[in-house]
Amino acid sequence: MSGLGSWAARRLLLGGAQTVAVVVLVFALTEALPGDAAVALAGDQPDPARIAAIREALDLDRPAYERLADWATGLLHADFGHSLTSGRPVSSYISDAFGPTLLLAGLTVALLVPVGVGLGVLAARYEGRFVDRLISSVTLGVYAVPEFAFGVLLVTVFALRLDWLPPTAVGYGTDLLGHPAALVLPVLVLLSRPVCSLSRLVRAGMIDALASPYVAHARRYGIPGARVRYAHALPNAMAPAAQQLARTVDWLLCGVIVVEALFVIPGLGTVLMNAVAERDVPVVQGLAVVFGVITVVLNLGADLVAHRFAPRAEVAA
Amino acid sequence: MREYPGLRRRGFLAAASGVGALALVGCGSSDNDSGSDAGSANDGKPRRGGRLRAAFAGGGASETLDPHLANLFADVARAKALFDKLADYGDDLSAQPRLASGWEPNAGLDRWNVTLRKADFHDGKPVTAEDVLFSYRRIADPEKAFRAKASLEPIDLKASRAVDERTVEFVLKRPTAEFPNVLAAFGAYIVPDATSDADFDKKPVGSGPFRFVSFAPGRSAVFRRNEAYWDGAPHLDELEFVVANEESARVNALLGGQVEYAHELNPTTARAHEGKGQIEIVRLRNSAMQAFAMKTDRPPFDDKRVREAFFLIADRQELIDGALSGAGVVGNDLFGKGYEYYADGLPQREQDLDRARSLLKKAGAEKLKVTLDTSAVAAGFTEAAGIFRDQAAKAGVTVEVKMGSKDSYWADILDSGTLCCYRSGAMPIESHISQRLLTDSTTNATKWHHKDFDALYHQAQSTKDEKDRAAVFDRMQRRLYAEGGFLVWGFADWIIGTARTVKGVERTAPANSLDWARFDKVWLA
Numbered sequence: 124m125s126g127l128g129s130w131a132a133r134r135l136l137l138g139g140a141q142t143v144a145v146v147v148l149v150f151a152l153t154e155a156l157p158g159d160a161a162v163a164l165a166g167d168q169p170d171p172a173r174i175a176a177i178r179e180a181l182d183l184d185r186p187a188y189e190r191l192a193d194w195a196t197g198l199l200h201a202d203f204g205h206s207l208t209s210g211r212p213v214s215s216y217i218s219d220a221f222g223p224t225l226l227l228a229g230l231t232v233a234l235l236v237p238v239g240v241g242l243g244v245l246a247a248r249y250e251g252r253f254v255d256r257l258i259s260s261v262t263l264g265v266y267a268v269p270e271f272a273f274g275v276l277l278v279t280v281f282a283l284r285l286d287w288l289p290p291t292a293v294g295y296g297t298d299l300l301g302h303p304a305a306l307v308l309p310v311l312v313l314l315s316r317p318v319c320s321l322s323r324l325v326r327a328g329m330i331d332a333l334a335s336p337y338v339a340h341a342r343r344y345g346i347p348g349a350r351v352r353y354a355h356a357l358p359n360a361m362a363p364a365a366q367q368l369a370r371t372v373d374w375l376l377c378g379v380i381v382v383e384a385l386f387v388i389p390g391l392g393t394v395l396m397n398a399v400a401e402r403d404v405p406v407v408q409g410l411a412v413v414f415g416v417i418t419v420v421l422n423l424g425a426d427l428v429a430h431r432f433a434p435r436a437e438v439a440a
Numbered sequence: 441m442r443e444y445p446g447l448r449r450r451g452f453l454a455a456a457s458g459v460g461a462l463a464l465v466g467c468g469s470s471d472n473d474s475g476s477d478a479g480s481a482n483d484g485k486p487r488r489g490g491r492l493r494a495a496f497a498g499g500g501a502s503e504t505l506d507p508h509l510a511n512l513f514a515d516v517a518r519a520k521a522l523f524d525k526l527a528d529y530g531d532d533l534s535a536q537p538r539l540a541s542g543w544e545p546n547a548g549l550d551r552w553n554v555t556l557r558k559a560d561f562h563d564g565k566p567v568t569a570e571d572v573l574f575s576y577r578r579i580a581d582p583e584k585a586f587r588a589k590a591s592l593e594p595i596d597l598k599a600s601r602a603v604d605e606r607t608v609e610f611v612l613k614r615p616t617a618e619f620p621n622v623l624a625a626f627g628a629y630i631v632p633d634a635t636s637d638a639d640f641d642k643k644p645v646g647s648g649p650f651r652f653v654s655f656a657p658g659r660s661a662v663f664r665r666n667e668a669y670w671d672g673a674p675h676l677d678e679l680e681f682v683v684a685n686e687e688s689a690r691v692n693a694l695l696g697g698q699v700e701y702a703h704e705l706n707p708t709t710a711r712a713h714e715g716k717g718q719i720e721i722v723r724l725r726n727s728a729m730q731a732f733a734m735k736t737d738r739p740p741f742d743d744k745r746v747r748e749a750f751f752l753i754a755d756r757q758e759l760i761d762g763a764l765s766g767a768g769v770v771g772n773d774l775f776g777k778g779y780e781y782y783a784d785g786l787p788q789r790e791q792d793l794d795r796a797r798s799l800l801k802k803a804g805a806e807k808l809k810v811t812l813d814t815s816a817v818a819a820g821f822t823e824a825a826g827i828f829r830d831q832a833a834k835a836g837v838t839v840e841v842k843m844g845s846k847d848s849y850w851a852d853i854l855d856s857g858t859l860c861c862y863r864s865g866a867m868p869i870e871s872h873i874s875q876r877l878l879t880d881s882t883t884n885a886t887k888w889h890h891k892d893f894d895a896l897y898h899q900a901q902s903t904k905d906e907k908d909r910a911a912v913f914d915r916m917q918r919r920l921y922a923e924g925g926f927l928v929w930g931f932a933d934w935i936i937g938t939a940r941t942v943k944g945v946e947r948t949a950p951a952n953s954l955d956w957a958r959f960d961k962v963w964l965a
Contacts, residue, residue: 387689
């Protein structure tokens with residue numbers, strides 16, 4: 124396991140470098156966008172004198188590298204800086220919005236693993252038969268529907284027509300646990316596509332594994348079918364699935380924008396969208412750091428899992 | 441550590457995606473009883489009690505309750521509930537007294553005595569002349585960039601003083617006949633003397649119809665009835681503002697009974713639900729000017745015959761039907777249909793392609809090619825550009841549509857390009873002229889620079905007699921109608937959805953006016 128330890132350390136270092144690169148890149152890209160916070164703030168009153176005044180007040184008249192250096196120095200002291208538009212600390216933006224997004228992502232993952240793996244195993248077990256064909260065609264079909272359309276469809280049917288669930292989480296703020304019914308539709312929308320991709324990966328991995336020589340060998344020893352499936356074949360199928368899962372969690376944390384907008388959930392996606400539109404660079408950068416760190420940590424975790432389940436797969440960094 | 445100025449993105453007048461206005465009037469509009477109740481007929485007797493939840497598009501986590509920062513519709517609606525201005529705009533965008541009970545100019549129109557009514561802040565202290573001066577000085581702070589700063593520019597705040605507790609003497613830098621418009625300016629709210637920046641988020645104190653209860657930026661703001669409100673206590677017990685940026689989310693929340701009031705809906709949504717009985721659709725006419733702006737200082741539009749040809753190319757009804765889904769009325773190349781001083785005596789401009797072609801020929805501009813700048817910054821912009829391109833093709837003009845960035849659009853079109861999509865929310869005609877059509881106007885998108893036109897404006901501002909002043913404004917508008925740079929093709933409706941239990945919603949006030957997004961006069965049946 125000491126090899127694993129140094130491998131993990133190398134991965135962490137690499138991850139740190141990746142995060143720094145993301146932050147610099149985000150800064151450069153935000154600088155390259157047409158207009159800056161002053162122009163965005165001025166909106167339809169682009170009085171040049173006012174834009175200049177805002178620019179000065181926001182320190183935007185200083186060179187880009189100075190602003191980046193200042194911000195990075197603050198970061199070393201865990202100071203994310205202040206929003207350009209409201210003056211509130213960026214850390215409060217992140218901490219306020221983190222809860223709802225984490226809750227959505229957590230619930231989705233908690234359901235995603237059993238449902239995705241279960242469907243995949245089921246389909247693999249009945250490969251080529253009716254159950255497999257049903258699961259495969261439904262997952263393919265659902266996967267093809269964009270989240271937004273799926274969300275609108277679910278809201279129309281279950282909230283507005285049948286009146287079973289609330290159509291949005293408007294007015295609940297971050298207290299989503301107090302209104303669990305409001306979580307059902309968003310989580311369903313978030314689940315829809317990852318379940319499909321995960322179950323198809325597990326199915327493919329299982330079918331490969333079940334056809335492999337070591338499974339055939341295990342069968343020859345008379346080991347019961349269930350044990351062969353779950354103890355021998357499934358772990359092999361889990362390696363690619365774990366990595367897919369890590370990518371899904373990234374996507375859940377960074378890409379729930381559509382769901383948050385549709386259901387009015389004040390999470391990280393909403394904050395990011397507003398911040399980009401407002402050219403609120405410190406907030407965008409703060410989020411980039413958070414997303415960067417999460418992505419690095421999750422992928423590291425996924426690789427460790429893959430390492431553990433299928434060491435022979437020689438998972439590369 | 442960092443000074444932050446006012447104003448968030450998505451300007452108020454051009455706010456996010458719509459156009460328009462709403463007004464709520466219950467019994468009696470503003471503070472005179474002669475107000476028309478035409479819009480809210482059959483609403484029955486007001487009932488006291490209940491909480492109304494209103495969904496607006498908002499500014500996310502960077503929202504504040506500082507009324508001087510108000511820039512979005514949601515900000516203004518919240519500011520209006522907590523605070524008062526000295527005056528506000530009536531349905532025709534003329535200034536109506538609010539905290540000011542009256543104003544009296546001197547003969548030269550450069551010194552105004554403004555009398556305050558008896559009103560109290562939420563902490564029980566009376567509203568005094570010192571509070572007014574403090575508020576205006578805060579807005580005009582040269583270090584900051586509050587939106588109303590430009591509007592207050594005519595006031596010499598150093599020389600202005602409190603005559604007594606309830607009288608302010610404003611000294612102006614030049615004669616300003618329309619000074620009451622300044623008192624009604626967007627964001628010119630009165631806050632208590634010595635309020636600090638930090639007070640607004642924690643415990644804002646105003647003199648408005650509702651008191652502060654709680655606020656979570658980008659999510660919700662809860663206010664409670666102010667029993668001691670000088671204009672009569674609101675009917676509602678509580679008012680909650682919630683933020684939902686997606687139009688579909690606002691509609692769904694309204695249909696699902698999660699809110700009772702949804703601001704800013706699409707024409708297609710309105711059509712789908714109008715008359716179905718599930719929700720009420722309120723259309724506020726004449727709320728947002730829709731136009732193309734031609735830069736009059738550069739070819740091809742430096743030739744007034746080309747500008748006139750373009751006026752004649754537009755099929756206005758087709759633009760309304762196509763770009764606004766029919767939710768609007770045609771324009772006549774002038775700002776402010778239905779507002780005070782609007783020149784309504786001019787003939788309605790119609791499409792006349794033959795005359796347009798012959799004008800272009802005379803100007804030597806056959807086979808003309810023009811780039812039309814547009815962007816998804818406002819509803820209908822890209823559609824309008826496409827429709828106009830096709831209309832122009834029939835007159836032999838090639839229009840090339842160029843999509844610009846949404847977030848810097850208004851700054852981009854100010855100086856560059858020759859032709860662009862343009863729009864504006866409601867404001868007095870005088871403000872439109874002073875902000876956009878004078879040589880030294882800061883946002884002169886048509887580059888309309890005419891010394892004689894400036895002189896007319898200053899003449900109007902130093903004319904005390906209202907009739908004479910109206911005549912001057914009429915002259916200025918005739919000039920713009922004949923050869924101006926704004927091709928005003930329509931005025932869009934502002935669309936609001938309410939639950940059927942919501943009563944007393946005024947239907948005649950354009951957006952930005954007093955009775956729009958005003959919740960102290962509505963009630964829940």
